[in-house]
Amino acid sequence: MTDDLAKRLVMTxxxxxxxxxxxxxxxxxxxxxxxxxxxxxxxxxxLPVGEPDPYDELERAAAIDEEREPxxxxxxxxxPAVATGTPDVWVFGNPPxxxxxGRAFPRFQVVDGNRDARWLVRAFRQRAxxxxxxxxxxxxxxxxxxxxxxxxxxxPVKIRDVAEAVGMxxxxxxxxxxxxxxxxxxxxxxxxxxxxRLGFRGV
Numbered sequence: 153m154t155d156d157l158a159k160r161l162v163m164t165x166x167x168x169x170x171x172x173x174x175x176x177x178x179x180x181x182x183x184x185x186x187x188x189x190x191x192x193x194x195x196x197x198x199l200p201v202g203e204p205d206p207y208d209e210l211e212r213a214a215a216i217d218e219e220r221e222p223x224x225x226x227x228x229x230x231x232p233a234v235a236t237g238t239p240d241v242w243v244f245g246n247p248p249x250x251x252x253x254g255r256a257f258p259r260f261q262v263v264d265g266n267r268d269a270r271w272l273v274r275a276f277r278q279r280a281x282x283x284x285x286x287x288x289x290x291x292x293x294x295x296x297x298x299x300x301x302x303x304x305x306x307x308p309v310k311i312r313d314v315a316e317a318v319g320m321x322x323x324x325x326x327x328x329x330x331x332x333x334x335x336x337x338x339x340x341x342x343x344x345x346x347x348x349r350l351g352f353r354g355v
Contacts, residue, residue: 178257191268201227207274223281225253225277225280226251230245236339239253239340240257240283240333243335257279283332285318293309297336298337299337300352303341309349
């Protein structure tokens with residue numbers, strides 16, 4: 153093995169954490185925050201509900217520079233809350249669309265410019281974007297899931313097809329599917345991962 157190849161195969165701690173974050177359910181994301189608080193306890197504070205997210209403003213500025221529509225997490229609930237939990241992604245509208253739930257994961261404001269804290273805040277947002285992209289691709293392949301009362305009856309989607317649609321590795325899709333839950337007009341839905349396919353089940 154060449155030195156260059158060995159370097160490419162070595163995962164940095166941040167990359168390892170990003171991979172863990174993708175496959176971690178929202179209810180368990182606090183562990184990442186606890187890890188950082190142990191090393192930099194005063195580096196960030198929780199962003200109050202309703203307070204503008206500084207990263208939304210950065211996204212707006214970048215979108216203007218790149219002449220594209222800005223990306224914003226959806227903080228308002230487009231569907232009624234359900235007793236079975238909080239969705240990572242909303243599926244709603246006509247035609248149906250998928251939008252990441254901006255309140256499904258910890259939201260923070262960096263206080264002292266700590267590099268690790270900035271990375272963690274951005275990583276949470278990137279996780280939300282990735283979940284949204286995967287559910288959007290699934291929705292394009294199986295639009296009936298948006299209104300299905302029995303999601304188990306919807307034909308499974310090949311992980312390979314979703315990966316090709318979003319331009320990600322199949323292992324990334326697999327990790328997202330094992331943790332992501334999305335809500336439709338009929339309730340909360342989870343992926344059922346079996347033999348290279350993504351099925352669906354009500355939660």
